[in-house]
Amino acid sequence: MNTGVISLGTDHAGYPYKERVRAHLESxxxxxxxxxxxxxxSCDYPDFVNPAxxxxxxxxxxxxxxxxxxxxxxxxxxxxxxxIRCGVCWNVESARLTKSHNNAxxxxxxARMVPxxxxxxxxxxxxxxxxxxxxxxxxxxxxxxxxxPPAS
Numbered sequence: 001m002n003t004g005v006i007s008l009g010t011d012h013a014g015y016p017y018k019e020r021v022r023a024h025l026e027s028x029x030x031x032x033x034x035x036x037x038x039x040x041x042s043c044d045y046p047d048f049v050n051p052a053x054x055x056x057x058x059x060x061x062x063x064x065x066x067x068x069x070x071x072x073x074x075x076x077x078x079x080x081x082x083x084i085r086c087g088v089c090w091n092v093e094s095a096r097l098t099k100s101h102n103n104a105x106x107x108x109x110x111a112r113m114v115p116x117x118x119x120x121x122x123x124x125x126x127x128x129x130x131x132x133x134x135x136x137x138x139x140x141x142x143x144x145x146x147x148x149p150p151a152s
Contacts, residue, residue, distance in 0.1 A: 003028070007061035009035040009052030011045035014067025014074075014111045017119055021065055024120045028127075033061055046077045053078040053086065056105050064106040065123060071110030078106045082147050085140065090114055095122045099129040101136045102143075 006025050010018040015037055022032050035051045037043050045068050055061040064086075068074040071088045078086035086106035087098030090113050098104040107126050114122065131137075 003030055004062040005031045005033060005055075005060065007033040007035060007052040007055040007064040008066070009045075009048035009050075009064070009074075010037055010067035011048060011069075011074075012037060012040045012042050013069035014045075014071075014109070015040045017067045017109060017111045017114075017116070018065075020116070020119060021067075021123055024123065028124075045074050049074045049077040050081065053081040053084045053106055057081045057083040062105075063127070065126075066106060066108045067111055068108070069110055069112045071108040071113060075108035078108060083144070085143065089122050089126065091118060092121050092125045095125040096129050099126050100132045101139075103131040103136070103140050 008018050008022055022034055025032050033055050036048045049066045052064045052066055056064045066074040066078055075086045075088045078084050084106050085102055085104045086108055087102055087104040089095040089098060089107045089109055098107060
């Protein structure tokens with residue numbers, strides 16, 4: 001993904017990382033949909049992560065990055081949205097694999113888990129990695145099949 005639209009969402013814990021990633025993405029030529037939060041005041045991550053994930057699911061954004069303290073709750077919220085495959089990324093290798101094997105369209109980064117020095121490297125790796133397809137495409141299709149209830 002070289003250019004396009006990326007959605008962002010965070011709670012207070014991830015706010016500084018969101019701001020840094022927003023500026024970085026814009027410097028790379030991406031348009032950013034920023035769903036907040038807009039400060040480090042305490043707030044609830046579902047209020048900001050859910051709309052960021054929905055923007056990806058609807059096609060308004062080609063991908064999304066969500067942030068929080070650990071990134072785990074944020075990934076759980078994003079993955080509640082049909083069509084989203086969100087992986088928690090804690091280093092460059094996890095970012096590479098979540099794209100190449102899972103074709104993740106959203107990633108979640110824990111600001112308390114990831115050193116700031118690795119932040120944009122993780123995002124760039126995810127953006128610049130291609131999906132491997134092949135056996136992984138079959139697995140991704142099986143994941144999506146779980147989203148729909150079985151026919152009765």
